[in-house]
Each structure stands twice: as structure tokens, then as C-alpha cells.
Amino acid sequence: MRLYNSLSREKEEFIPRFEGKVSMYTCGPTVYHFAHIGNLRSYIMEDVLEKYLRYVGYDVTRVMNITDVGHLTSDADTGEDKMLKGAKREHKTVMEIAKFYTDAFFADCKKLNIKTPDVVEPATGCVPEFIDMIKTLLDKGYAYEAGGNIYFDTSKLDKYYVFNDFTEEDLDVGVRETVEADANKKNKADFVLWFTKSKFDDQELKWDSPFGLGYPGWHIECSCIARKHLGEYLDLHCGGIDNAFPHHTNEIAQSESTFGHEWCKYWFHVHHLNTLGGKMSKSKGEFLTVSLLEEKGFDPMVYRMFCLGSHYRKNLVFSWENLENAKTAYEKLVAKISSLKEDPEGAIDSEAFAQGREKFKSALDNDLNTSLAVTAIYDVLKLKTNDNTKLALIEDFDKVLGLDLIAHAKDYAVQNDTEPASEASDEFIAYINEKIQERAAAKRERNFALADAIRNELLEKGVTLVDKREGTEFIIN
Numbered sequence: 001m002r003l004y005n006s007l008s009r010e011k012e013e014f015i016p017r018f019e020g021k022v023s024m025y026t027c028g029p030t031v032y033h034f035a036h037i038g039n040l041r042s043y044i045m046e047d048v049l050e051k052y053l054r055y056v057g058y059d060v061t062r063v064m065n066i067t068d069v070g071h072l073t074s075d076a077d078t079g080e081d082k083m084l085k086g087a088k089r090e091h092k093t094v095m096e097i098a099k100f101y102t103d104a105f106f107a108d109c110k111k112l113n114i115k116t117p118d119v120v121e122p123a124t125g126c127v128p129e130f131i132d133m134i135k136t137l138l139d140k141g142y143a144y145e146a147g148g149n150i151y152f153d154t155s156k157l158d159k160y161y162v163f164n165d166f167t168e169e170d171l172d173v174g175v176r177e178t179v180e181a182d183a184n185k186k187n188k189a190d191f192v193l194w195f196t197k198s199k200f201d202d203q204e205l206k207w208d209s210p211f212g213l214g215y216p217g218w219h220i221e222c223s224c225i226a227r228k229h230l231g232e233y234l235d236l237h238c239g240g241i242d243n244a245f246p247h248h249t250n251e252i253a254q255s256e257s258t259f260g261h262e263w264c265k266y267w268f269h270v271h272h273l274n275t276l277g278g279k280m281s282k283s284k285g286e287f288l289t290v291s292l293l294e295e296k297g298f299d300p301m302v303y304r305m306f307c308l309g310s311h312y313r314k315n316l317v318f319s320w321e322n323l324e325n326a327k328t329a330y331e332k333l334v335a336k337i338s339s340l341k342e343d344p345e346g347a348i349d350s351e352a353f354a355q356g357r358e359k360f361k362s363a364l365d366n367d368l369n370t371s372l373a374v375t376a377i378y379d380v381l382k383l384k385t386n387d388n389t390k391l392a393l394i395e396d397f398d399k400v401l402g403l404d405l406i407a408h409a410k411d412y413a414v415q416n417d418t419e420p421a422s423e424a425s426d427e428f429i430a431y432i433n434e435k436i437q438e439r440a441a442a443k444r445e446r447n448f449a450l451a452d453a454i455r456n457e458l459l460e461k462g463v464t465l466v467d468k469r470e471g472t473e474f475i476i477n
């Protein structure tokens with residue numbers, strides 16, 4: 001498979017360190033509020049990537065953290081503590097908030113068919129690991145103490161800005177002018193590994209450490225949680241493009257300084273979901289959650305379909321109208337699939353199956369082109385083969401796409417109780433056509449009583465006649 005790597009800024013052949021195995025790390029949510037659908041876009045695309053890697057035969061181990069401590073409102077370690085802010089807002093403890101929004105996050109994932117990673121680790125469960133890595137960084141001279149906090153010294157690196165799209169100026173993005181610069185930092189890009197002198201006196205969660213009573217910075221948690229479960233080498237690291245800088249840049253700085261070698265080979269970043277007014281965020285405009293979509297009558301699968309319709313490296317514009325279009329497309333697709341009839345005795349046409357699968361794979365092998373992969377389903381519907389083969393292909397693709405197509409098609413068939421016209425026997429259709437001709441003859445003879453009697457006779461048998469300029473058509477109810 002060829003995958004765009006944000007580090008090299010090129011599409012590269014994906015070759016994991018150990019043949020057949022993939023170690024994959026994903027930055028998890030900060031659990032201080034509901035996830036908005038912009039965040040969930042990243043998790044959907046990462047889910048497709050993980051499922052595709054499994055589909056082509058890799059043994060994937062995927063790890064995700066849950067940020068329940070240390071994440072400030074600006075990713076550059078300034079502003080308020082997000083968890084504390086959430087707790088104050090809802091008059092709860094930080095741990096109550098963490099539990100509630102962790103559960104809410106996984107409930108949303110379930111609705112969107114996002115598989116739970118093999119390992120999910122909350123930051124508060126790994127404090128000894130954080131302390132251990134910070135000690136190593138201090139010993140090796142990559143970290144320093146200032147004003148009670150421990151900082152990473154970015155000037156010790158040959159190259160700190162590893163994702164070339166970002167520079168020092170980007171550190172100011174998202175930082176409000178009212179937030180004071182941290183005077184303890186030796187270099188503007190330095191970041192906190194451990195806080196003891198917090199501006200937040202009411203910080204609830206603090207731990208003893210060799211650096212004093214305090215709590216970890218945000219970035220250190222991903223480096224340590226990845227190391228705990230996946231060792232010193234990662235094949236693939238994922239996240240939203242927002243995380244590339246400073247968060248992922250800092251993760252690389254910490255991990256590679258600790259290990260003394262390259263850490264993660266491929267970086268997969270999902271781009272923004274924008275509203276017509278710009279980047280989606282919790283603070284701006286309507287707070288778009290999965291529950292809100294449901295309240296407005298959208299099945300979460302429609303949102304998944306909407307996301308798959310666009311490449312993960314393009315910004316996607318969300319509007320209710322765009323979502324409505326995705327809904328129409330999804331429902332049409334489901335209706336088409338529901339008209340396929342499985343023949344329990346029938347076989348699968350292996351040639352057509354291989355042909356359909358090839359198209360699907362070539363779409364995803366090319367930097368996870370999900371919109372082409374969805375198109376491959378429409379191609380299956382047009383294949384000159386039996387319905388068993390078509391259904392088998394759709395079921396096979398849906399292992400990766402996760403659109404619940406077969407289940408929805410079955411529900412659709414039940415709801416509409418569809419007995420498609422093609423199901424009527426040839427004999428019955430011949431009978432209807434004969435009656436239509438008799439009725440036409442009666443009309444020509446101006447015997448309207450007979451014409452009406454024929455119409456009623458058919459109606460009783462569940463056949464409605466529709467007179468059109470080109471002739472009479474019929475609908476079997």
C-alpha cells in the first residue's frame with residue numbers, strides 16, 4: 001500500500017518494521033467535553049486505515065491514550081487546564097468528568113462503527129512511566145528545571161521542526177493575547193514535561209515525583225504510553241493535522257532523545273472538517289455532535305458515508321445540505337442493495353469476485369482513496385454477475401468501510417416489505433398484460449363498464465394500472 005507520510009511529505013510504500021505486523025498509535029481525546037464531529041472525522045479515517053491494514057492481512061496492534069490530565073487550552077502549554085475547566089463548568093470532580101466523557105466518546109465511536117483500539121490507556125494510569133522518561137531526558141541533558149517546572153530543551157536537537165510545514169510562528173496560533181508567555185522557557189519552542197508550579201492552585205490531580213509534587217505535561221503521555229505497549233519503535237502514528245505541531249513534533253523530540261534512534265516511520269494526518277465559516281471548533285457556532293446529527297434525523301452511518309466521500313488529506317466542508325446529499329446517496333445505495341436476492345443454493349462467481357475486489361483494493365492502496373473505494377460498490381452493482389457474488393463483495397468491502405450496508409439493506413427490505421416486480425411470476429405478468437389488452441379493446445369499443453371491471457379485477461389482485469400517453473403501465477403492490 002502507498003501512504004502519504006507527513007514526515008517525508010511524499011507518498012511512500014508502507015513497509016512495517018516486522019513483516020506482517022503493524023504497531024499503530026493514535027492520539028486519543030481529551031475527555032473534558034463531547035467530541036465534535038470534526039474530531040470524529042479523524043477517528044473514522046484512522047479506523048478505515050486500521051481495518052484496511054487488517055483486511056490485507058497485517059496483524060495490527062493499535063494503542064490509544066485518553067488525555068485526562070495536563071492538556072491546556074493552548075497546545076503550546078498556555079491557557080487553562082482543559083479538564084479543570086470541564087469540571088468547574090459541570091460542578092464535578094476531574095475524574096468524574098473524565099469517566100463521563102470517556103464513556104460518551106466510545107458511545108459515539110460505536111454509533112459510527114469505529115473499532116475500539118486494542119489498548120486504551122488513560123494518562124493518569126501511567127505516571128511512573130512519565131517520571132521515568134523525564135528522568136532520562138534530564139540525565140541526557142535534553143531537559144532542564146526552571147521556576148519549579150521541567151522543560152524540554154528544543155535547542156539540544158539538530159532538527160526540532162520535523163514537519164516542514166511548521167515554524168516557530170505557528171506556536172502563536174491559537175494563543176490568545178491575554179495569555180502571558182512563560183518566562184521560564186529558554187527557547188520559545190520549549191515545552192513542559194512536568195508542572196509543579198502550576199498557575200492553577202486548585203489543580204486536583206497531583207503526584208509525588210523526584211521533581212516535586214505536580215502533574216505531567218500533555219505531550220509526554222503519548223511518548224510514554226506508546227513505549228509502554230509498543231516498545232521503542234512505531235510503524236504508524238495517526239492523528240488530526242492539528243496535532244502535527246506542536247504535539248507530534250514534541251512527541252518525536254522526547255521519544256527520539258530518550259531512545260537515541262528514529263522512533264516512528266510513518267505519520268498519518270487527517271485534515272480539518274470545516275464549516276462554511278471556517279475550522280470547526282467547540283467554541284464557535286453550533287456544537288456539532290453525533291447526538292445532534294441524530295436529533296436532526298441523520299443516521300450516524302450517513303456521517304460516516306459523508307466522511308468517506310472525501311480524501312482524508314483534503315479539508316472537508318460540513319453543511320446540513322452536504323449531509324443531506326450524503327443521506328440521499330446512502331439511502332439510494334441501501335435500497336439498491338436490498339433489491340439483491342441471495343440464492344442459498346447459488347454459488348459465487350470467483351472471477352467477478354476477484355475483479356470487484358481488485359478495484360476496491362487499488363483505490364485504498366493509493367493513499368487510502370475512500371471515495372473511490374465507495375465507488376467500487378456502485379461498480380459491483382453494475383457487474384454482470386449473480387446477486388450472490390454482488391452481496392459477497394459488498395459484505396467484503398464493508399469490513400473496511402464500516403457502513404453497515406447489508407444490515408441496513410435488510411432493515412430496508414423489512415420496512416418496505418419489498419417484493420420487487422421481478423419477483424412476480426412470468427405467468428402472472430402474462431395474465432396482467434392480457435387483461436391490459438382486453439381493457440384497451442373494451443375502451444376502443446367504448447365499453448367503459450367492462451374497462452372499469454377489468455381495472456377493479458386487477459386492483460383486487462394488488463395490481464394498479466397507470467394510463468400514460470405511451471400506453472398502460474402497471475405497478476404490483
Ligand SMILES: [Zn+2]
Binds near residue numbers: 026027028222247
Ligand atoms: Zn498524542
